[in-house]
Amino acid sequence: MKINSLFDSGNIEVVSTDDTSNITLNIPADSNSEFKQWFHFKAHGEVGKEYGFEILNAKDCSYVDGWENYQAVASYDRQYWFRVETEFTADKTLKFKHQFEQATVYFSYFEPYSYERHQNLIQVAQLSEDCEHRIIGETVDGRDMDLLVIGNESKERKIWITARQHPGETMAEWCAEGLIERLLDPTDALSRSLLEKAVFYVVPNMNVDGSYRGNLRSNAAGANLNREWQNPSLEKSPEVYHVRQAMQQTGVDAYxxxxxxxxxxxxxxxxxxxxxxxxxxxxxxxxxxxxxxMSVNPDFQDKFGYDKDEPGKANLTVANAWVGEEFNCLSYTLEMPFKDNANLPNSETGWSGERSYVLGQTLLNPIYQLIDKLR
Known part of the structure; x- marks a missing residue:
C-alpha cells in the first residue's frame, strides 16, 4: 500500500501501512493554525482487496461532532465521488473501508474543488460578454484574488456573492459555480431578467491559498477569514481586506x-x-x-440551523454580520452539509458537488423575486 497527498488540496499524515488490513493515519493541522479536519489523499493497492483506514486523531479534530453519522468520499476518476462505509468508533477514531476495484483510489473529507477547476471557471466565465474578470489583490502566498463582475455596473442594485472563506468547505465553490453558470446562460430568462436590473459581484474562492494547501478553515497565515471582517490586514488577511474594499466602492444591496x-x-x-x-x-x-x-429547492429548510443572535449581540467580525450592518441590507450566510441532507438522503453520494451546484442555480430565484424590494 502506497499513500500520497502531495497534490492540490492533499492533506494526510501516514502513521503506518505495515498492517494492510488497517492503515493508520493522522490529519495534519492547517497552515500556521490549530484547525484540522480536512483530509485528501490517494491510495495505491491491490485490485480486489478490501483495505481499512483509521484516522487516529479524529477525536482531536476541530469539529468532533462532524464525525457522527459521517461517511468519507472516494473516487477512481476524480470526477464521480461516492460514499464509503465509515464509523466513528467508541475509542474516538474514524475508520472507513473499501474494496479496491482499481489499483488507485482517492479519498477525501468532501468532494474536492481543485485550484485548476477554479482557474477554468474564471477563464470560461470571462468569455461571456456579460462578465468581466478582475484581479482585486493578492493572497498571502501571492495568488490572485479573482472577482467576476456579471452584468452592467450602471444597474442600480448590487448583489455580492462570496464563497469558500473556509477552504475545506468545497461545496461552497461548487455552489458558486452553479450560480455563475446559470447567471451567464443566455437562454435562461430569469438570468436575463435579473441582469436587466442588477449587477453581480462574485468571488468564487475567498481562500485559494488554504484551498491549495489542504486547509480546513485557515488561510496561509493561519487566519480564519470569517473572523477578520471588522479589521482585516494586508499581512494577516489580505483576502478579506481586498474584498471589503471593493464592496465599499460598489455598495451592497444583498449579500x-x-x-x-x-x-x-x-x-x-x-x-x-x-x-x-x-x-x-x-x-x-x-x-x-x-x-x-424552499418552494424551488426542497434541499433547503428552515427548521434546523444556528441559534439566532440576540439584538445587538452579533459578532461583527463575521462576514454576513459586518456586511449587514455596514450596508443595512439582506445579508445571509448559507450553510451546506459535509454529511448528507437528512431530509432528502442519498446513500450513494450524500450531499455532493452536484447538489451544491444545483442549489447555486436556484439561489437566483429568491434574488429575482426580491430584486425590486432591495432598495
Missing amino acids: LDLHGDEALPYVFVAGTEGVPSYSSKVKELEDEFKSIL
Missing part, C-alpha cells in the same frame, strides 16, 4: 456568503438578527428569501 457545516446535516441560512441596524424591512426580506428558496 450571500457560501459555506459548509461539519456537524449539521441540513441546508440552512444564518441572518443578521443581532446587528444594531437590523430592521423590520430586513426581516421581511429574510423571511421571503427563505420561503421562495
Whole structure:
C-alpha cells in the first residue's frame, strides 16, 4: 500500500501501512493554525482487496461532532465521488473501508474543488460578454484574488456573492459555480431578467491559498477569514481586506456568503438578527428569501440551523454580520452539509458537488423575486 497527498488540496499524515488490513493515519493541522479536519489523499493497492483506514486523531479534530453519522468520499476518476462505509468508533477514531476495484483510489473529507477547476471557471466565465474578470489583490502566498463582475455596473442594485472563506468547505465553490453558470446562460430568462436590473459581484474562492494547501478553515497565515471582517490586514488577511474594499466602492444591496457545516446535516441560512441596524424591512426580506428558496429547492429548510443572535449581540467580525450592518441590507450566510441532507438522503453520494451546484442555480430565484424590494 502506497499513500500520497502531495497534490492540490492533499492533506494526510501516514502513521503506518505495515498492517494492510488497517492503515493508520493522522490529519495534519492547517497552515500556521490549530484547525484540522480536512483530509485528501490517494491510495495505491491491490485490485480486489478490501483495505481499512483509521484516522487516529479524529477525536482531536476541530469539529468532533462532524464525525457522527459521517461517511468519507472516494473516487477512481476524480470526477464521480461516492460514499464509503465509515464509523466513528467508541475509542474516538474514524475508520472507513473499501474494496479496491482499481489499483488507485482517492479519498477525501468532501468532494474536492481543485485550484485548476477554479482557474477554468474564471477563464470560461470571462468569455461571456456579460462578465468581466478582475484581479482585486493578492493572497498571502501571492495568488490572485479573482472577482467576476456579471452584468452592467450602471444597474442600480448590487448583489455580492462570496464563497469558500473556509477552504475545506468545497461545496461552497461548487455552489458558486452553479450560480455563475446559470447567471451567464443566455437562454435562461430569469438570468436575463435579473441582469436587466442588477449587477453581480462574485468571488468564487475567498481562500485559494488554504484551498491549495489542504486547509480546513485557515488561510496561509493561519487566519480564519470569517473572523477578520471588522479589521482585516494586508499581512494577516489580505483576502478579506481586498474584498471589503471593493464592496465599499460598489455598495451592497444583498449579500450571500457560501459555506459548509461539519456537524449539521441540513441546508440552512444564518441572518443578521443581532446587528444594531437590523430592521423590520430586513426581516421581511429574510423571511421571503427563505420561503421562495424552499418552494424551488426542497434541499433547503428552515427548521434546523444556528441559534439566532440576540439584538445587538452579533459578532461583527463575521462576514454576513459586518456586511449587514455596514450596508443595512439582506445579508445571509448559507450553510451546506459535509454529511448528507437528512431530509432528502442519498446513500450513494450524500450531499455532493452536484447538489451544491444545483442549489447555486436556484439561489437566483429568491434574488429575482426580491430584486425590486432591495432598495
